[in-house]
Amino acid sequence: MGEKVLLSGNEAIARGAYEAGFHFASAYPGTPSTEILETIAELYSDTIKCQWTPNEKVAVEVAIGAAFGGARSMSAMKHVGVNVAADPLFTLSETGVNGAFVLVSADDPGMHSSQNEQDNRRYAKFAKLVLIEPSDSQEAKDYVKFAAEISEKFDLPAILRIGTRICHSKSIVELGEREEIPIKEYIPDIQKRVVIPSHARILHKKLEERLKALKEFSSKVPINRIEEGDFTYNGKKIGILTSGISYQYAKEIFPNATILKLGMSWPFPDKLAKKFCDQVDEIWIIEENEPFLEEELKIASLGDKLTIGKNKIPLCNELNPGIIREAILGEVPELPTVDISKLPKRPPVLCPGCPHRGLFYIANKLKLHGTTDIGCYTLGVIPPLNQGETCICMGASIGIAHGLGVAQGKEFGKKVLAYIGDSTFIHSGLTGMTNLAYNKGNAVICLLDNSTTAMTGHQPHAGTGIDILGELTYKINYSEVADALGINRVYRTDAYNLEEIQDALKAATDTDEAAVIINEGRCILLDWRELDIVPFQVDQEKCTACEICIKVGCPAISKDPETGKAIIDEMLCAGNHCTICQQVCPFDAINPVRPIVEQAGKNS
Amino acid sequence: MKDAFSVFITGVGGQGIILASELLSEVSLKAGFDVKKSEVHGMAQRGGSVVSTVRFGDKIHSPLISPGEADVVLAFEPLEALRTLHFSKPSGKVVVNSRPVMPATVASGMATYPKDVFEQIKKVVPDVVVVDGMALAKEAGTVRAVNVVLLGALSNYLPFKQETWEEVIKERIPPKYLDANLRAFNNGRNVINV
Numbered sequence: 001m002g003e004k005v006l007l008s009g010n011e012a013i014a015r016g017a018y019e020a021g022f023h024f025a026s027a028y029p030g031t032p033s034t035e036i037l038e039t040i041a042e043l044y045s046d047t048i049k050c051q052w053t054p055n056e057k058v059a060v061e062v063a064i065g066a067a068f069g070g071a072r073s074m075s076a077m078k079h080v081g082v083n084v085a086a087d088p089l090f091t092l093s094e095t096g097v098n099g100a101f102v103l104v105s106a107d108d109p110g111m112h113s114s115q116n117e118q119d120n121r122r123y124a125k126f127a128k129l130v131l132i133e134p135s136d137s138q139e140a141k142d143y144v145k146f147a148a149e150i151s152e153k154f155d156l157p158a159i160l161r162i163g164t165r166i167c168h169s170k171s172i173v174e175l176g177e178r179e180e181i182p183i184k185e186y187i188p189d190i191q192k193r194v195v196i197p198s199h200a201r202i203l204h205k206k207l208e209e210r211l212k213a214l215k216e217f218s219s220k221v222p223i224n225r226i227e228e229g230d231f232t233y234n235g236k237k238i239g240i241l242t243s244g245i246s247y248q249y250a251k252e253i254f255p256n257a258t259i260l261k262l263g264m265s266w267p268f269p270d271k272l273a274k275k276f277c278d279q280v281d282e283i284w285i286i287e288e289n290e291p292f293l294e295e296e297l298k299i300a301s302l303g304d305k306l307t308i309g310k311n312k313i314p315l316c317n318e319l320n321p322g323i324i325r326e327a328i329l330g331e332v333p334e335l336p337t338v339d340i341s342k343l344p345k346r347p348p349v350l351c352p353g354c355p356h357r358g359l360f361y362i363a364n365k366l367k368l369h370g371t372t373d374i375g376c377y378t379l380g381v382i383p384p385l386n387q388g389e390t391c392i393c394m395g396a397s398i399g400i401a402h403g404l405g406v407a408q409g410k411e412f413g414k415k416v417l418a419y420i421g422d423s424t425f426i427h428s429g430l431t432g433m434t435n436l437a438y439n440k441g442n443a444v445i446c447l448l449d450n451s452t453t454a455m456t457g458h459q460p461h462a463g464t465g466i467d468i469l470g471e472l473t474y475k476i477n478y479s480e481v482a483d484a485l486g487i488n489r490v491y492r493t494d495a496y497n498l499e500e501i502q503d504a505l506k507a508a509t510d511t512d513e514a515a516v517i518i519n520e521g522r523c524i525l526l527d528w529r530e531l532d533i534v535p536f537q538v539d540q541e542k543c544t545a546c547e548i549c550i551k552v553g554c555p556a557i558s559k560d561p562e563t564g565k566a567i568i569d570e571m572l573c574a575g576n577h578c579t580i581c582q583q584v585c586p587f588d589a590i591n592p593v594r595p596i597v598e599q600a601g602k603n604s
Numbered sequence: 605m606k607d608a609f610s611v612f613i614t615g616v617g618g619q620g621i622i623l624a625s626e627l628l629s630e631v632s633l634k635a636g637f638d639v640k641k642s643e644v645h646g647m648a649q650r651g652g653s654v655v656s657t658v659r660f661g662d663k664i665h666s667p668l669i670s671p672g673e674a675d676v677v678l679a680f681e682p683l684e685a686l687r688t689l690h691f692s693k694p695s696g697k698v699v700v701n702s703r704p705v706m707p708a709t710v711a712s713g714m715a716t717y718p719k720d721v722f723e724q725i726k727k728v729v730p731d732v733v734v735v736d737g738m739a740l741a742k743e744a745g746t747v748r749a750v751n752v753v754l755l756g757a758l759s760n761y762l763p764f765k766q767e768t769w770e771e772v773i774k775e776r777i778p779p780k781y782l783d784a785n786l787r788a789f790n791n792g793r794n795v796i797n798v
């Protein structure tokens with residue numbers, strides 16, 4: 001018996017990669033997947049080489065190279081990251097691997113931290129990958145090994161599909177030892193790995209043969225199993241078909257039901273499903289989001305006994321036992337009632353001292369249009385800053401700003417700001433910037449450079465000069481990049497200097513050519529513990545309750561309900577390291593609580 | 605213990621909720637139970653509402669708690685207690701920190717913080733314990749241990765020995781802050797025994 005510990009699904013996958021002898025792992029950070037690579041870097045980097053890559057496509061491409069080169073390889077990403085990486089994936093199933101390739105797709109049912117609710121089980125079928133679905137941390141760890149073995153056995157990439165409630169739930173895991181897997185020999189094979197049409201036509205046929213064999217195999221693997229039970233409903237013996245986290249919810253509500261639990265859900269195990277259907281009177285399918293299993297059951301011509309699927313179980317939002325109980329049994333618990341709709345909302349906000357705040361404040365004041373992107377700065381859309389009129393996907397702010405100008409004309413176009421963070425810019429903004437210059441757009445790219453990937457928990461990237469292990473490496477120079485891509489107007493501003501920002505914004509929006517403002521200020525949380533903070537206070541004598549400082553939208557500033565004057569929460573205030581509220585106050589009412597002793601290295 | 609015991613933890617990002625649920629889960633494991641916990645990272649932090657769920661028992665399937673299922677709601681902030689009260693069993697218990705944290709919507713004057721929060725809570729779940737977490741943490745020697753004070757208060761309603769709690773706190777809290785955190789835990793535990 002190995003040691004039993006509590007691990008999140010993400011930690012368990014990292015552990016699984018270690019135990020299964022993986023040699024390489026790559027990722028771009030994205031909630032809820034981020035901790036997989038972080039854990040590998042922290043605990044297993046002696047045996048697993050790892051990289052943060054500029055985006056998911058590159059992550060997958062490097063991992064494909066490593067797999068071709070004989071290493072067991074993994075790439076981890078959030079569900080929308082797979083869209084970015086889709087191009088190589090669709091062809092990798094044709095070429096096959098060598099060393100294992102496992103793609104971890106962390107979906108986000110309920111959209112806790114995402115822009116859409118796509119169900120990436122559909123990718124397995126579309127790109128022809130083996131689909132593996134764990135239902136808790138133990139399985140997350142164990143199935144990594146299974147996925148690697150199956151990837152090598154059938155010469156196919158595997159997709160380990162998890163979701164927020166696997167990634168960020170902790171449950172008990174029994175640890176094992178690492179199995180050392182030798183790196184396989186690399187033998188160049190042009191027919192197999194150069195996908196010119198004449199090769200690809202043959203590869204496609206071979207792929208379909210492998211998938212056929214895999215479908216047979218799917219009915220025999222132990223992770224696809226029938227759990228015998230005697231639960232009946234209205235006199236009918238019920239069989240529940242389920243996978244992933246939904247299995248846990250099904251067990252919670254119907255502990256005695258006959259269950260077909262799929263750990264490998266595509267290719268769908270037709271034969272095992274037939275055996276299961278023959279045992280019961282009615283089939284219920286409990287699955288989150290898309291009717292994936294439901295469609296597979298029907299395609300296998302086994303849908304006759306199906307009575308409950310997406311006709312009852314909601315397709316939108318994540319499930320929980322209560323939702324399923326209500327959908328199937330009509331049971332609604334008697335709940336303590338409070339009218340939640342009347343309570344003040346508490347949305348996430350930009351932190352006190354956030355370097356994005358100043359530029360947003362000025363842009364709001366100048367009444368400019370803004371397209372925003374994926375990151376902390378998406379929160380700029382919340383009042384009172386109101387910055388960002390569109391947000392679609394990583395990097396889209398630039399193309400959309402450009403397109404708005406195309407539609408609305410040059411005069412409109414030059415007043416459109418494209419907000420994009422440093423990490424997002426490297427991920428997908430370079431091509432948008434290239435196009436803006438190449439096709440002579442006149443939008444203004446505001447590159448909000450906070451020297452980190454902040455929203456996902458401060459991962460370094462190619463613009464920080466630091467790698468995943470904290471070692472020094474090459475660093476992108478944004479102004480040289482902009483210059484090289486053909487942008488003539490490049491402004492560098494101090495994110496905490498409102499005057500400088502205002503001058504740059506006015507100049508950049510008053511021209512018919514594209515411009516870039518690189519707004520520099522380290523994420524305040526990066527150095528929070530080392531900062532010698534002198535908080536600010538409001539002189540209640542001088543304050544006229546004009547509310548200008550309220551409009552900077554800082555969580556540390558509030559309105560005294562009695563006097564209407566501003567007050568600052570000293571526990572939250574970043575004071576001398578921010579000074580935005582002090583700069584906007586027309587009455588000189590905001591000042592440090594004690595004299596500031598200059599600290600070296602601020603914003604350097 | 606046949607049935608699962610469910611603790612719903614709620615509060616504001618940055619209050620130490622994740623560490624609190626971490627400690628509770630470790631104690632459950634050490635006490636020999638199956639345990640699962642769940643929470644959400646990323647967008648939910650940054651000063652927004654945060655919840656974490658912990659369930660322990662002989663065998664736990666769902667890491668999530670459905671409305672009406674929590675045996676205890678442990679609230680780090682009164683408004684957040686109110687917001688998530690429907691997760692409590694009607695016969696459940698609410699342990700709530702007394703100190704409000706103003707949401708940005710209130711600070712900017714767009715909304716008002718509800719008055720009589722505690723009365724509103726009591727109207728729907730009568731069994732409420734209000735804890736001045738900040739005062740008790742200060743008394744213990746660190747304002748950062750409010751989360752451990754609240755765990756101490758919670759511990760009175762859970763089937764774990766004091767030693768198990770202390771063992772886990774010793775494992776997880778850096779030595780520099782250990783004594784203050786142990787005092788904070790006891791302050792929370794004692795305030796309710798009185």
